[in-house]
Amino acid sequence: VDLSFRQFAEGDESALIELWNRAHAQYVGHFRKTVERWRWIILQWHDVAPSSIVIAMLAGRMSAYGVLDNDGTVLEFAVEPELEPEQKRAVCTALVEKLEERGRALRCETLSFVAPAFDRTVEVVLEEEGYLAESFSHFGPSLGILNPALLMGAVLAHPDHGLPESWTRRIVIDTPPGGYLVSPQSRTLIDVDHGRATVVDASSAVPENVSWRFEVDMTTLTDLIFGLTSLHEAVRKGRLTLAGGCTKSDANTLFSALIVKGDWYTPPSDWF
Amino acid sequence: MLPPDTRVVDYEPGSDQEYWDILHACFGNVYGDLEFWRRKQVHRPGFDPRDVKRVYVGQVPAACYAASTASLCLGRELFVPASIEGEVAVLPEFRGKGLTLLAHAAMGEELYARGLALRVGFAARALHARFYRRRFGHVAIPTANTRYRKKLRESAQLAQVALACADSFRRRPLARRLVRRAPLTVLLRFQGYSPVMVRLEQDSARLLAPREGVPDVILSLANQAVRAASGSWKARLARFPLCVMRGQVRLRGMTGVVRRLV
Numbered sequence: 001v002d003l004s005f006r007q008f009a010e011g012d013e014s015a016l017i018e019l020w021n022r023a024h025a026q027y028v029g030h031f032r033k034t035v036e037r038w039r040w041i042i043l044q045w046h047d048v049a050p051s052s053i054v055i056a057m058l059a060g061r062m063s064a065y066g067v068l069d070n071d072g073t074v075l076e077f078a079v080e081p082e083l084e085p086e087q088k089r090a091v092c093t094a095l096v097e098k099l100e101e102r103g104r105a106l107r108c109e110t111l112s113f114v115a116p117a118f119d120r121t122v123e124v125v126l127e128e129e130g131y132l133a134e135s136f137s138h139f140g141p142s143l144g145i146l147n148p149a150l151l152m153g154a155v156l157a158h159p160d161h162g163l164p165e166s167w168t169r170r171i172v173i174d175t176p177p178g179g180y181l182v183s184p185q186s187r188t189l190i191d192v193d194h195g196r197a198t199v200v201d202a203s204s205a206v207p208e209n210v211s212w213r214f215e216v217d218m219t220t221l222t223d224l225i226f227g228l229t230s231l232h233e234a235v236r237k238g239r240l241t242l243a244g245g246c247t248k249s250d251a252n253t254l255f256s257a258l259i260v261k262g263d264w265y266t267p268p269s270d271w272f
Numbered sequence: 273m274l275p276p277d278t279r280v281v282d283y284e285p286g287s288d289q290e291y292w293d294i295l296h297a298c299f300g301n302v303y304g305d306l307e308f309w310r311r312k313q314v315h316r317p318g319f320d321p322r323d324v325k326r327v328y329v330g331q332v333p334a335a336c337y338a339a340s341t342a343s344l345c346l347g348r349e350l351f352v353p354a355s356i357e358g359e360v361a362v363l364p365e366f367r368g369k370g371l372t373l374l375a376h377a378a379m380g381e382e383l384y385a386r387g388l389a390l391r392v393g394f395a396a397r398a399l400h401a402r403f404y405r406r407r408f409g410h411v412a413i414p415t416a417n418t419r420y421r422k423k424l425r426e427s428a429q430l431a432q433v434a435l436a437c438a439d440s441f442r443r444r445p446l447a448r449r450l451v452r453r454a455p456l457t458v459l460l461r462f463q464g465y466s467p468v469m470v471r472l473e474q475d476s477a478r479l480l481a482p483r484e485g486v487p488d489v490i491l492s493l494a495n496q497a498v499r500a501a502s503g504s505w506k507a508r509l510a511r512f513p514l515c516v517m518r519g520q521v522r523l524r525g526m527t528g529v530v531r532r533l534v
Contacts, residue, residue: 131420132464140346142404150389179409182380
């Protein structure tokens with residue numbers, strides 16, 4: 001295997017970000033990486049030296065990289081997903097060993113990775129290298145909706161979240177705060193024209209010609225959008241009410257389109 | 273509930289030390305030193321003085337709260353503007369008076385006006401249940417995050433201990449039979465440490481470099497199995513089958529060992 005390693009050099013940022021995005025394309029829950037943001041997090045905030053950003057070059061191509069902070073936490077770790085399994089494993093093993101070398105040079109007590117649980121190659125390599133895998137379910141993102149109209153508009157405009165083309169109707173969702181301390185919007189209007197949705201804040205308006213009307217508190221709406229409760233459960237507990245001739249099946253179609261799908265993975269570089 | 277004369281104040285140049293003192297008084301060095309904090313907050317591209325807030329009770333800076341903004345990925349090419357909030361700290365004598373709620377509400381109004389859709393914070397689940405869910409109504413998102421850790425500094429000591437044990441084992445009659453015709457290479461994998469490879473020969477035991485030899489036997493010990501190995505021999509004997517059944521002790525290459533013995 002024609003594998004070599006080099007340290008970070010000015011101008012590598014875009015390629016590293018593209019590699020990270022390709023390696024983690026199946027995950028949600030991370031923040032968009034821009035060159036400016038990456039440079040701030042890695043080079044300025046965490047003060048990572050270029051020699052602690054180890055880049056693996058396979059046959060002259062950037063195929064993996066790891067960023068080690070000064071305390072022994074691997075802030076980012078990405079391996080080219082297009083590599084053959086055996087190649088990926090070899091690259092991954094060699095990169096882990098390089099990061100360990102760097103960790104020893106920095107006199108770190110431990111080296112710690114936070115990787116997605118479903119990345120089998122990384123898991124196998126780290127276990128073979130003697131790493132102790134720990135559940136990390138005790139720490140994670142807590143999330144609240146600030147602007148339901150903006151969120152629902154962005155989600156429904158995405159091709160993976162479309163509504164049926166046969167739908168042309170006006171839907172109102174009344175959103176009392178529930179457990180929310182801050183809830184600037186109390187009503188959202190979803191105007192659907194042949195499946196294309198336009199979502200606006202209607203807190204101070206009284207929408208007319210409404211086809212369906214829902215009432216759901218903000219806490220339950222958050223649970224629904226992020227897949228932590230089902231529509232059936234919300235209706236059963238009386239936390240979501242339907243009006244205007246909307247059937248449960250219609251409601252199910254709407255809220256299924258609103259659900260954010262995918263496994264959440266947030267690298268340590270995104271923690272605040 | 274709020275003490276009289278409580279107000280929320282945005283960042284102003286020169287207030288860094290005051291802010292950091294609150295953080296330091298509540299969490300020690302968890303948030304790093306003042307310089308680290310400055311790099312994180314004040315030197316952030318696009319830093320807005322409204323991102324960093326202190327809550328004053330009278331003339332006393334009693335609490336702090338911070339946020340930054342970024343686009344959160346919610347699917348393939350689906351990004352929404354979100355805040356990342358944290359550094360929630362209240363001096364002990366001012367806790368339970370609603371200062372955090374005040375700062376959270378003030379921050380929420382501003383973030384909404386700045387066009388953000390979501391608020392995200394990173395918290396321990398226990399804190400989430402007690403605070404983020406109960407007070408703010410937020411949800412805890414289950415993640416695919418798994419942490420892998422390994423001790424770097426103790427690995428060399430562990431190798432020496434493994435070598436001493438191997439040398440002691442080599443002197444036993446069973447071990448003598450095992451290595452009578454050929455050396456035996458054993459790879460020891462203690463979870464949380466670098467693997468150690470030991471070669472047993474008739475008159476010595478020595479450490480091998482990671483890829484110096486092909487192991488005849490691989491012994492993998494999970495952390496729980498190492499812990500179970502303490503106590504009286506009866507207790508250890510009782511725990512051993514349990515560890516094997518749970519996969520905490522794994523032994524590969526036993527066929528070769530049996531062949532050597534017979």
